[in-house]
Amino acid sequence: MNVPLDSIRGCLEGGVPSLLASCARDGVPNLTYVSQVHYVDREHVALSFQFFNKTYENVRANPQAMAYVADVDTGASYRLRLRYLRTEESGPLFESMKAKLAGIASHTGMSGVFLLRGADVYHVHEVERVPGPEGTPRRPRCNPMSAVRRITERIAAHSDLGTLLDDTLAALEDQLGIRFAKVLLLETGRTRAPRLYTVATRGYSTSGVGSEIAVGEGVIGMAAACRTPIRISHFTAEYTYGRAVREQVKARGLADQLETEIPLPGLPAPASQLAVPIILGGQLAGVLYVESPEDMRFSYDDEDALVAVATQLGMAIAVLQQAADTQNDDAPPAKEPAHQAPGAAAIVRLYRANDSVFIDDDYLIKGVAGSIFAKLVRDYTADGRTEFSNRELRLDPAIRLPDVGDNLEARLILLQRRLVERCDFLRIAKTGRGRFHFDVKRPVKLVEVN
Amino acid sequence: MTRAAADKNTAVLGDEHVAFMSGDAISSAIASRDASNQPSLTKCLAVRVRGSQGEVEVFVDADRSVDLLRDLRAGGPIALVCSEPMSHRTIQVKGVRAAIGLLAPDDQNFVAAKVDAIVAHIAPLGYPEHGLRAYFSFTPGALTRIVFAVSAAFLQTPGPGAGAPLKT
Numbered sequence: 001m002n003v004p005l006d007s008i009r010g011c012l013e014g015g016v017p018s019l020l021a022s023c024a025r026d027g028v029p030n031l032t033y034v035s036q037v038h039y040v041d042r043e044h045v046a047l048s049f050q051f052f053n054k055t056y057e058n059v060r061a062n063p064q065a066m067a068y069v070a071d072v073d074t075g076a077s078y079r080l081r082l083r084y085l086r087t088e089e090s091g092p093l094f095e096s097m098k099a100k101l102a103g104i105a106s107h108t109g110m111s112g113v114f115l116l117r118g119a120d121v122y123h124v125h126e127v128e129r130v131p132g133p134e135g136t137p138r139r140p141r142c143n144p145m146s147a148v149r150r151i152t153e154r155i156a157a158h159s160d161l162g163t164l165l166d167d168t169l170a171a172l173e174d175q176l177g178i179r180f181a182k183v184l185l186l187e188t189g190r191t192r193a194p195r196l197y198t199v200a201t202r203g204y205s206t207s208g209v210g211s212e213i214a215v216g217e218g219v220i221g222m223a224a225a226c227r228t229p230i231r232i233s234h235f236t237a238e239y240t241y242g243r244a245v246r247e248q249v250k251a252r253g254l255a256d257q258l259e260t261e262i263p264l265p266g267l268p269a270p271a272s273q274l275a276v277p278i279i280l281g282g283q284l285a286g287v288l289y290v291e292s293p294e295d296m297r298f299s300y301d302d303e304d305a306l307v308a309v310a311t312q313l314g315m316a317i318a319v320l321q322q323a324a325d326t327q328n329d330d331a332p333p334a335k336e337p338a339h340q341a342p343g344a345a346a347i348v349r350l351y352r353a354n355d356s357v358f359i360d361d362d363y364l365i366k367g368v369a370g371s372i373f374a375k376l377v378r379d380y381t382a383d384g385r386t387e388f389s390n391r392e393l394r395l396d397p398a399i400r401l402p403d404v405g406d407n408l409e410a411r412l413i414l415l416q417r418r419l420v421e422r423c424d425f426l427r428i429a430k431t432g433r434g435r436f437h438f439d440v441k442r443p444v445k446l447v448e449v450n
Numbered sequence: 451m452t453r454a455a456a457d458k459n460t461a462v463l464g465d466e467h468v469a470f471m472s473g474d475a476i477s478s479a480i481a482s483r484d485a486s487n488q489p490s491l492t493k494c495l496a497v498r499v500r501g502s503q504g505e506v507e508v509f510v511d512a513d514r515s516v517d518l519l520r521d522l523r524a525g526g527p528i529a530l531v532c533s534e535p536m537s538h539r540t541i542q543v544k545g546v547r548a549a550i551g552l553l554a555p556d557d558q559n560f561v562a563a564k565v566d567a568i569v570a571h572i573a574p575l576g577y578p579e580h581g582l583r584a585y586f587s588f589t590p591g592a593l594t595r596i597v598f599a600v601s602a603a604f605l606q607t608p609g610p611g612a613g614a615p616l617k618t
Binding site: 016017029030032065068075076077108133134138 | 535
């Protein structure tokens, strides 16, 4: 290969329509425009297979093919000598290309026409630079490798999960110019299907902490389900969350008619979206998501940078979680004498069907964070306790933590942030690693509804 | 080419298709293959249809089209795709054998005008003009004319109807 394939990834962003020449077994050539030539790795590309056409027949009968791609900025053109290997009709590569194609279709007025049937994977035997002049390349926004270094240095400096999450998103803006971002973590509760809950956001008018997305839903959910980055370079209604959330709400039952939807923070019509799974120990831990109102804002380089950041973030989350779980080996926290805060009692309702919690009819939180909150209120009203440890929460069967690997510390941060946003008389304050204080400024009464 | 063949070719395309391929806003590319059926392809600079003679003339830069010209000189068949970027309307025509012809006196000006036209058509879609100029660049001394008779023509506008023979 004369030209390394990963040095011309800019040609595979779809800026200039690519061409593909194939040849039937009887020797008749065929030439077609291709919606998408997707970079798979240094020796493979995948082409979108959308219609049962002559190319479809040809490459299955004669796998030799030739693609022609060009860089939209410089006009530099390349020929890729290819050999068809296989077609993938599901899985990470397929979903990644399907989402990208939806953006391309919308951008080119082809929504409803461009539908991915398969990802045709080709081996790239040779990349040839077509001789000719080259325009001036656009100056890169930044050096992505240097940016990743700075961001990971900041990640490594934190010893508190809440500030780690917030500062990681701040670092994305400082170093990569990414203004709209959020971190979602996985909840695999016993009572509900796996979901991603928002634990930190940046750039939106409301934090949206606590909002949820089903695994498999939209760009974020699909990145989680397939554990692969999903990147879209143009606006597409198909992958916009407003509609998905509305449909999701419609499909749900009685418990969710009580307005337990926290609006998902997001741009109303993002032109570019990139969702990167946070993987830890081979398991999905969450998703790092960024978006922009600008077309083609995120490149293959940005995708690489975000994957590196998400990996570092995942490891840092795990380390801080472990520290919180193991830092309280001393005696259990002392019970304090009950003392009632002044004022009229606020009613805290816990709906046990989905552990959703309402304070005086205002929705607070649901799921594991809801059952944690119920325990705090229960213990406070019964014994006047205000000091708690992570360990006792983890051991409490009523909280129904899914497993030891579950991120309890992240649930506490979620709960802490929701209380700050929704309630002015209840607070959670950390008092040390693995310990926190439940601050109650008004009497509360717990009502549990089965 | 015989007169009968020329008439047949004209019928394959039809006036509407000839007009489309002769338009100013047409981006085109041409392919062939070698003896082992390995395809070759290059971007075209301009296309001209001589309707009355049933011939298609395609202009390419020889330095950027080495394998394609080699395959055509060896008698390889032709696939030519013509597309209007703004509308995505696309047709593909096939030919059995091509001749590499000499340039006529005005061909260079014709090609330069066609390149100017397609750049002007595409630039408003958001492409940097200097990149487009490089993409459609040619060296006058390397300008080469490929001539072939159309043997078949197909609709290739994206969609389920793509691949259907053109109706004349």
